[in-house]
Amino acid sequence: MGELRILLVDDHPVVRAGLRAMLTEFADFSVAAEAADGDAALRELARLRTLGERVDVVLMDIQMGAGMDGVTATAAIRRLELPPPVLILTTYDTEADILAAVEAGASGYMLKDAPPDQIRQAVLSAAAGQTALAPKVAALLMSRISSPETALTAREVQLLELLATGLTNRSIARHLFISEATVKTHLVHIYGKLGVDNRTAAIARATQRRIIRPPGQ
Amino acid sequence: MGELRILLVDDHPVVRAGLRAMLTEFADFSVAAEAADGDAALRELARLRTLGERVDVVLMDIQMGAGMDGVTATAAIRRLELPPPVLILTTYDTEADILAAVEAGASGYMLKDAPPDQIRQAVLSAAAGQTALAPKVAALLMSRISSPETALTAREVQLLELLATGLTNRSIARHLFISEATVKTHLVHIYGKLGVDNRTAAIARATQRRIIRPPGQ
DNA sequence: GGGGCGGTCAACCTTTTGGTTGATCCGCAC
DNA sequence: GTGCGGATCAACCAAAAGGTTGACCGCCCC
Numbered sequence A, B: 001m002g003e004l005r006i007l008l009v010d011d012h013p014v015v016r017a018g019l020r021a022m023l024t025e026f027a028d029f030s031v032a033a034e035a036a037d038g039d040a041a042l043r044e045l046a047r048l049r050t051l052g053e054r055v056d057v058v059l060m061d062i063q064m065g066a067g068m069d070g071v072t073a074t075a076a077i078r079r080l081e082l083p084p085p086v087l088i089l090t091t092y093d094t095e096a097d098i099l100a101a102v103e104a105g106a107s108g109y110m111l112k113d114a115p116p117d118q119i120r121q122a123v124l125s126a127a128a129g130q131t132a133l134a135p136k137v138a139a140l141l142m143s144r145i146s147s148p149e150t151a152l153t154a155r156e157v158q159l160l161e162l163l164a165t166g167l168t169n170r171s172i173a174r175h176l177f178i179s180e181a182t183v184k185t186h187l188v189h190i191y192g193k194l195g196v197d198n199r200t201a202a203i204a205r206a207t208q209r210r211i212i213r214p215p216g217q
Numbered sequence C: 001g002g003g004g005c006g007g008t009c010a011a012c013c014t015t016t017t018g019g020t021t022g023a024t025c026c027g028c029a030c
Numbered sequence D: 001g002t003g004c005g006g007a008t009c010a011a012c013c014a015a016a017a018g019g020t021t022g023a024c025c026g027c028c029c030c
Helices: A012-027 A040-052 A072-078 A094-104 A116-127 A135-145 A154-164 A169-177 A180-194 A199-208 B014-026 B038-050 B072-076 B094-103 B116-127 B136-148 B155-162 B169-176 B180-194 B199-208
Strands: A004-007 A029-035 A057-060 A086-090 A108-111 B002-009 B029-035 B055-058 B086-090 B107-110
Touching: A004 A040, A004 A116, A004 B002, A012 A029, A012 A116, A012 B014, A012 B116, A029 A040, A040 A057, A040 A072, A040 B014, A040 B116, A057 A072, A057 A116, A072 A086, A072 B169, A086 A135, A094 A108, A108 A135, A116 B014, A135 B180, A154 A169, A154 A180, A154 A199, A154 B199, A169 A180, A169 B029, A180 A199, A199 B155, B002 B014, B002 B038, B002 B094, B002 B116, B014 B116, B029 B038, B038 B055, B038 B072, B055 B116, B072 B086, B072 B094, B086 B116, B094 B107, B094 B155, B107 B116, B107 B136, B107 B169, B155 B169, B155 B180, B169 B180, B180 B199
Parallel strands: A004 A029, A004 A057, A057 A086, A086 A108, B002 B029, B002 B055, B055 B086, B086 B107
Antiparallel strands: none
16 A cells, blocks of 8 residues: 555644654655644545545544644544544543543554654554554553442532532532532542542542543633 | 754653754754653763763753653753753643743743744754743743732742642641641642632632643643 | 841631431432 | 432531731841
């Protein structure tokens, strides 16, 4: 099939330059186009198709500043006809990011601190229709499915969100039309599931695990 | 002086490759060495010096996985004889990061989403002994000095960061080698300046104002 | 060299939060 | 229809955090 044509999607010019250099240096890769966010990626993909130019793999970041994020873009790409495989390449290896990416239809999930060769290998796998997971990511997925008892209920997540805005137990109770006693009960359950013992630690952990958005965002 | 010799410090091979490509493509730059964390950077610097090789600018990331972080490394470099200027190049533009970097003796603070030309320009400025700030960063510092009554001190920001990780007052005290009473005093000041009256609200507000990074990031 | 500011600490008290036990109610699954 | 889990509430106590007053030190600036 000749050289493997890649679409780079990342909001950092530095990273795009790095990927281009890293991929085209040794292996038989070429960069079909670049995009700084999800919207631009979809536009590029459409443009290349009208020109009859092939895209074999999309290499996609998740966090992309202002524009459409990588997970949303991945889902959109998978809804195209004959969609190219999407390989996620990001800095974060949190549960929620990984699960969201997989759910959106990503073919792989690599981390930016991986050595060049691992990244090249993953691109090859993705192009061949196989899945490619970074070792760290694979380990996290394994540990997760083996411990389902730590999943929070919807109500608990709702509480956590109010908690993160800085409300007191009393305020949370008023917001949810329940008693303060109930709020405390929920909090005890939340702390237990997150493995912490106070509200600020719960917020930190929940933010980290992408259970809630960062406070004030 | 011939070409400008740079030491790249970043834990992501992708980013190092990007910077190398971006810097050496047009301008008269060369990469003297690369390092994946602060410790490695100091070692490289020492090695190059024994070889009599010049380093004109150190380009440094802040977050670097396991190893010594960029701020600590910057401070260490500034303690050398005839230290090279250190230009910070990072993803985050929060007050805490910027203040810490400036305090550690950084010559500039650029963001990774900056266009290549801005980064090249900043490297030149740093090499010439001048300061180089990304527009966003400059704006943040300006707004900070124009409203000094609500500006947090460096110590207060430091406390806030620990607060956001979920530590108790006692733990914070131990981390900073001060008494719990002092922690409480600082917190009262912080609450006053942020216009809140408890720690979770302080974290939410501080995250919102980009004084600190979201918890766990 | 006096004044202001930031950082440090102590003592005291009030309020909030954390932790436990136990209980009721409802919906859903077997 | 019995059982289970989620959501609700109460009472109680211990621990942590919040708020106030007052104090000392070191540094920088005029």
